[in-house]
Structure formats: C-alpha cells, structure tokens
Amino acid sequence: MLINRHNCVQCCIKHLASAAVIAREIRNGYNTPEYRFYFIGNLNEAQEQINGIDPKLSRLIRTLRLKSAPAGLDAEIADSTIRLLERIAQALDFRQKHGVYAGNPDETVRKYAGKRCRCSDKAIDILIPLRSDGSRNGNLELKLALRSIERNLTGFRKIWIASKERPAGFERIGHIAAPDDRPRKQMNIHRAILAALRNPEVADEIIFWADDNVLLAPLHASELPVAVRDDALTGFSDAPDARIWHRSLRQTGDALQAKGLPAVNYEAHTPVRFNRRNYLALAGEFDFDSGVGLCYISLYLNRYGAPGPVPMRTIKATAETDRFNPESLEGKLFAGFNDTGLENGAGETLLKRFPERSRYETLPAAGSLYRHSPGLGAVIGTCGTPFYVELQLAALARWNPMPALVVDDGSGDRELPGICAKYHAEYLPLPLHRGHWAGDLHIFAAGLEWAERNGVTLLVKLSRRFLPLREWQSGLLSLARESNAVTFSSWSTSYGLGFRTECLGLYVPAWLPCVSALRSAAPAGRHFVERFLHGKARMLVNGWNSVAFEDYRQRHDPERKHDGYAFWTDLMGTDRRQPPPSVLWHDAHSEEDYRAAARTLGIGQ
Secondary structure (H helix, E strand, O other): OOOOOOOOHHHHHHHHHHHHHHHHHHHOOOOOHHHHHHHHHHHHHHHHHHOOOOHHHHHHHHHHHHHHOOOOOOOOOOHHHHHHHHHHHHHHHHHHHOOOOOOOOOHHHHHHHHOOOOOOOOOEEEEEEOOOOOOOOOOHHHHHHHHHHHHHEEOOOOEEEEEOOOOOOOOOOEEEEOOOOOOOHHHHHHHHHHHHHOOOOOOOEEEEOOOOEEEOOOEEHHHOOOEEOOOOHHHOOOOOOOOHHHHHHHHHHHHHHHOOOOOOOOOOOOOEEEEHHHHHHHHHHOOOOOOOOOOHHHHHHHHHOOOOOEEHHHHEEEEOOOOOOHHHHOOOOEEEEOHHHHHHHHHHHHHHHOOOOOOOOOOOOOOOOOOOOOOEEEEEEEOOOHHHHHHHHHHHHHHOOOOEEEEEOOOOOOOHHHHHHHOOOEEEEOOOOOOHHHHHHHHHHHHHHHHHHOOOOEEEEEEOOOEEOOOOHHHHHHHHHHHOOOEEEOOEOOOOEOOOOOEEEEEHHHHHHHHHHHHHOOOOOOOHHHHHHHHHHHHHHHHOOOHHHHHHHHHHOOOOOOOOOEEOHHHHOOOOOOOOOOEEOOOOOOHHHHHHHHHHOOOOO
C-alpha cells in the first residue's frame, strides 16, 4: 500500500466539512472560479489525507471530486454530493472514535490512524532566560542547548532570549529585555518569563528552557513530557539555617497547600511548557518575591495540572558533581548540568555529541588572530623563591625580552620587589597565600588582567622553575600563525598528562572571560590545575574555532588524542622528565643545574 507522508482522520474530516460548506455557497450563487478552486482543493486534500488509513473512502472521495469537476474548474454540484460528503465525514469520525482503525490488521494503518496530527497545534516559542553577567563558560551552555534544539526539537516557532542585554553572537534569536536585579535566581527567572509573556510578539504557548538543559533525542514541542521528582515540596526544611533552595521548595509547598492545592515537586530541571493566560494569572495569585522566593514550575503545574508526569530519573541525566559518567546519557531525553558537571566531563562529552555550530550562533568563526604581530608578555608565578624568579627574569631579558609580571602567592618575600625592579618587571603580591593549586589559578587570573591592561594579546605563563635558556618567542609566533589557536601547551607521556601548565601560551581576548572562573574554582587534587585549564581550553576551541585551526588539528592530530590546543613541543617537549635542550625543569634537573644557569646569566657575581 502506498502511504502518503501526511495521513490524518481529523484533517480529512476538516477538509470534507470545508468542501461541503463551499459547495453550498456555490449552489447559492457564489459559483466563481475561486470558490470552485477551493471546493476541488479541499476534496483533493481530504482524499490524500485518508488514503493510508481508509483507502476505500479515499477512492470514494476521489470519485466525487472527478464527478463534480469533470472538466477543470467547471464544477457541477448536486445536493446528493453534499449529503454524501457529510456522511463520509460522519463515518470517519465514528470509525476513529470506536477504534475501527486502531484494530485494523494492517500495521501501517494502525500506525497512521493512531498518530496525532499537529496541523492545528498552537504556536509554541522557546524562552531561554540568561543572567546579565553571562556564563562563566563563555555561554557554552547556551550553545549546547541551541545545538540540541536545532538537531532534535521540532514543532516550535521561534527562540527567545530573556536577559538584560542581548549576548554577543546570538543575533538570530529574539531578545526580551529582562533585568535580573532581584536577590534570588528564581525571582529573576519568574520576571523574565513575565516579560516574555507580556510581549505580544511571543506565542501564547512557551517552553521555558534553561540554558543548561540539553535535548538528547528527537522530540516534538507539543509532546514535551512533564518530569516529576519523588521528594515532596513540604519535605524540605524552612529553618533559617537550611539551604536557601530547600527553603524555597518548602515555602512553595506551603503556599500551594494554603490554597488547597497539591504540593508535588516538579523542580526536575527540565524544560516546561507554560500558557500565557495561565502564567499571568498565576503571577497575580502568588507572591513570588516573598521570603526566599517561590518555585514557578511547581506552582504552575500544581495549579493547572500536569497530564501524565513521568519520573525525572527515567528521562533525564544529571551532571552536577566532579565525577561524570558518559554512559548516564544513554536512553535519556534530557541532560541537565551545573558548572561543576560541565567542567568535569559533561561539557567535553556533550561537545562531542553536538560539535557543529547551530544556525543561531552568529559570532563569526575566528579569522586570522595573528595577522598582525601580537604583543607578547610573560607572567611568572611564584611563592617566594627570589633566586628562581631572578633566573626567569634574567633569561627573558637575554633571549626573549618582553613585558613581564611576577605574581607572588602571598609569601611576603622582601627580596622580590627589588628583583622585579632590577629587570623592569611589574610585581604583584597576592594578599592571601592560597597554596600550590589555588594559588596557581589566581596567578593565571592576575596575569590575564595585567595583559589586557598592558596591550598584551599573547600571554605566556611560566612557572618559576621552567627555565628556557634560549630564544623561543619566534617559534611561538610561527606556531600561532600556523595554527590560529588560542591555547599553546603540550602533554607528558611519563605522567600521563594530556595538558601541561608549567609553560602555557594564552590568547588573551579568548581567555579573559575565564578570569572569574579561575578565581572561584576550588582545587581538589594534584593535577586539578591541568584538568581544569584543559577543560577551559577545550571549551574555548569551540567558541574561537577557525578553518586554520581545524586544518592544523587534522594535520598534526587527526585522531584527536590531544585536543584543545596547539602543540608547543619545540619548547616543552612531550615528557616532563625529558625536556628539550636548553630548557631546565625540576623533574629532570638538579639544583646545581640551576646554579650553573645563574652563573651563565651573571647572577650572584
């Protein structure tokens, strides 16, 4: 049996009814070519849309069409034809309601008869609220959400962003001005939803979509499921020392019960559909700004009902810890994450699943970043140890002269200011000693801010004991122009490290938005800095990608064994225990080696 692309009983009935009405108009004096065209067209649509479900009735409709219009648009319509059209529509309605088609032995007929047609669906828009200060990950969350929507979601009309200002690079998305000046996140999101629904250009039906929600499988917008949690809203504590989010959940449950409504917990962190009239009425019924704020999703779904809710765990994978298992995504419809999950595996996994830009990302792929010679500068991280700092500054001055900043991790060393002054380097003592790993991240942050202030576009971070005793900046510039990368690093075979930070090149405009994340990160292991910065480097590749960098990666690493950066191996090598010639590193060299370098540089003589 030939099955048409569109088969729908209800649509067939609709076109039969239209044909019958137009036929009566023709018999009552409106026998014009236009009316006859509408009559024949509706009959043809009715015939096509029932062909795969009820071929006999489809052939009967075709016979009526040919009989009524034997010669083009010269229709001849009898009363008996109109009555027969109405009886066919009634027969279709009866057979559909009484399961005649659902019980058909032909599997294809059952499939098409049971499939809901969406021709008359209401328009649905997508609304994504964003914070005014942006994402600490360069809006990677938004990019992943948009890529998943473009690939997997159908049945929606338009996407809107609600934020104080439109984020750069997303000009193809509608924008709703929505300042987030309230003290709680849920208060600001509620106001963003209100701002959207008060805009007449937005559809009456919207899907609230958090930027950290990713759709993993095909879905029609009208079939969006409602996810429900096992824990009740009233099971959380409202004590002053309880978590603010738990207090908000409890206050929401209490507000619902005070109105005699159920208090089911729908805070599953999945997209939710709202109706304009209902949501605006909800805003007048509850005080969203009282206390620590109310949860808009649970208020709405408990107030207006949630047909067929499904357990959250069956449709959503959650990544909110420092351990992420990619297999958790299998069989799920949604993935939800926070910054911790994104930076500890979820971001990398989702980028592999959605590698291509969506049509909504309008920020142009990076052109030639190094067309003009970039301003180079160096930041040296230390905690005291003036001997090693002077070695670095003296080596830079002899072989690679450039502006330099020394950042001290709160040691209070009294010799460092004088040494920096001797070599015309800036000195920045951090007020607190944060230790090896957290201190290192703060040094990166301080270096990036210093670079921006001083016109440095390519910043090299040097650990105090990673000591090149030769010229290297021309090689870095050559690598930058060849690769068009924004990060320059290497790996270590002996330690199993895929990314190293004792020497690192950073394109400042790309890395500068990461400063707040560098300062707020909490270390959790010996190689935390390497893992954390490698994650950032991978994400930045996504936003600053270019044809040149893709070509570079294809030539030098087609299997993607070392992703996120260009390979600065001529200076760093590929093994921390075996650095290249004329490079000292404490894993391979002794104190005497550094003393010999000092003598070569005339230090202490």
